[in-house]
Amino acid sequence: xxxxxxxxxxxxxxxxxxxxxxxxxxxxxxxxxxxxxxxxxxxxxxxxxxxxxxxxxxxxxxxxxxxxxxxxxxxxxxxxxxxxxxxxxxxxxxxxxxxxxxxxxxxxxxxxxxxxxxxxxxxxxxxxxxxxxxxxxxxxxxxxxxxxxxxxxxxxxxxxxxxxxxxxxxxxxxxxxxxxxxxxxxxxxxxxxxxxxxxxxxxxxxxxxxxxxxxxxxxxx
Numbered sequence: 001x002x003x004x005x006x007x008x009x010x011x012x013x014x015x016x017x018x019x020x021x022x023x024x025x026x027x028x029x030x031x032x033x034x035x036x037x038x039x040x041x042x043x044x045x046x047x048x049x050x051x052x053x054x055x056x057x058x059x060x061x062x063x064x065x066x067x068x069x070x071x072x073x074x075x076x077x078x079x080x081x082x083x084x085x086x087x088x089x090x091x092x093x094x095x096x097x098x099x100x101x102x103x104x105x106x107x108x109x110x111x112x113x114x115x116x117x118x119x120x121x122x123x124x125x126x127x128x129x130x131x132x133x134x135x136x137x138x139x140x141x142x143x144x145x146x147x148x149x150x151x152x153x154x155x156x157x158x159x160x161x162x163x164x165x166x167x168x169x170x171x172x173x174x175x176x177x178x179x180x181x182x183x184x185x186x187x188x189x190x191x192x193x194x195x196x197x198x199x200x201x202x203x204x205x206x207x208x209x210x211x212x213x214x215x216x217x218x219x220x221x
Contacts, residue, residue, distance in 0.1 A: 003037045007044050007198065014048055014201040015058030025062040032069025033079070041198070046083050048201045049194035053187055054087030060096040061086060067100025071107040075135045084188040085138065088179035094172055102172035106165050110141060120163030124148040146177045 004026065012022035026040070035043045047065075051058045064086050065072075072082045089099045109117035110128050121127060126148060128141050145164070149157050158170070165173035206214075 004040055007040050010198050010202045011044055011048075011058065014198055014205055015051070016205065017059060021059070025059065025066070029062050029065040029069055032066050032073065033082075034069075034073045035079075042195075043079060045194045045197045046079050046191050048198040049191050050083040050087045050187070052197065052201055053190050054090045055093075056087065056090035056095050060090070060099075063096045064089075064100035064103070067097050068104040068107070071104050075107065075111065075138070077138050080188050080191040081137075081139050083191050084184055085176060087187050087191075088176055088184050089172060091179060091183070092175040094175060099172070102169045105169045106173055106176075107138065109164060109166055110138075111135060116163040117165070120160050121145075123160065123163075142176060142180055146180050149177075 008022050008026050009019070011017070011026060012019050015022065017025070026044070029035070030037075030040065030043070033043075047058060047061055050056070051061055054061075061083070065082070068086075069082075071077075085103065086099055089095070089103065094102060109115070110121075112118055124145065126141070126144050128135060130136055149160060152160065161173050161177075162170045
């Protein structure tokens with residue numbers, strides 16, 4: 001509790017959240033992702049960098065993490081990749097639990113050994129798993145899918161993406177693939193180099209008259 005208090009307070013200030021909401025977002029997403037307290041500052045730095053670099057905010061991003069964090073954890077998706085994928089979705093209007101639900105469904109279908117998604121990947125000559133049965137990673141699989149469909153007709157693309165993601169989430173899969181080039185790579189690079197991003201965001205949010213009045217009120221108390 002003591003180790004996590006400072007980062008959670010900074011998150012509340014950076015995201016303009018009340019402390020209870022910030023605490024819920026942190027503890028719930030940590031549980032979903034399997035993040036330990038020792039890694040909390042690094043995790044929240046990545047969240048802050050994503051929120052400042054993509055079209056989302058801390059609340060919506062962490063809400064998405066809560067929904068899909070279990071799948072990210074199950075398949076060992078690194079935090080920088082997870083944040084970048086959700087950032088790409090946010091840039092196309094898919095945020096919060098909606099983004100988390102879509103990502104969860106896509107990952108679930110991508111890793112099924114049978115069914116429409118498996119057949120769709122097979123049609124492209126792809127598999128989500130290597131020869132030893134290990135998941136090759138979301139980034140690797142999605143980039144391979146993107147490469148394989150680039151010369152397909154619009155009708156063929158729609159059919160394959162629907163098979164892979166399901167009728168309800170083909171829009172989300174299309175959104176991810178559309179941003180999987182320089183946009184994704186640049187965002188991921190910034191997230192990887194995000195040390196201190198949370199405190200920087202917090203300082204920016206507090207560097208105004210409201211922040212100074214709050215500090216003055218605290219001093220009086």
